[in-house]
Amino acid sequence: MKKLESSITNMVIVLVGVALITGAILAYVNNITTGPIQEQAEKTLTDGIKKVMGGGELKVASNDTIRQMVNGKEALFIIHTTQDTKGNALGAAVESTTSGFGGDLKVLVGFNQEGNILGYTILQTAETPGLGAKAEGWFQKDGKGSIIGKNPSTDNLTVSKDGGSVNAITASTITSRAFLLAVNNAYNAYKKGADSNSGATKVNNNLTNK
Helix, strand or coil: CHHHHHHHHHHHHHHHHHHHHHHHHHHHHHHHHHHHHHHHHHHHHHHHHHCCCCCCCCCEEEEEEEEECCCCEEEEEEEEEEECCCCEEEEEEEEEEEEECCCCEEEEECCCCCCCEEEEEEECCCCCCCCHHHHHHHHHCCCCCCCCCCCCCCCCCCEEEHCCEEEECCCCCCHHHHHHHHHCCCCCCHHHHHHHCCCCCCCCCCCCCC
């Protein structure tokens, strides 16, 4: 009986020791990888801002978070206000997230001072493999559903199936709707940030995926 109790005690001691060592290793790995991961994320965002603002030399003057109600839910938008090297305002790059077919779809959209779309890039997607890459090019200047140069306040940036002016990705209407909703919401947040006294301009906030 004593031998059995001794074996159980030894087993518990060994398991606790293994757990402590494993925990220490995981904490160490997390500590040394957190920095590089964060640096890479910041670089990706910086490169994305430059890309969606049309390239060229620029600097981010401010990073503001806007809270806005979208379809009855509070959503957060991050507005990166940009300037050229001489300090002249260029517009802003706005981070906007909506729900796509497979999960969250996060985009970064660049607007000039008038609210015209300069460019966009997809920061995060949970869509079907390959579909996210297709969306990255579909709505660009040379894409079949180009939104570049358009203004959400004057152009109906919804899919043609819903009466809008944008051709949806082939066989991917839900993803196209989610993307355009993110763009329209980004514009609303940009206008709210640019004119906080009058509030956000309401543009296609009631879109639904069917």
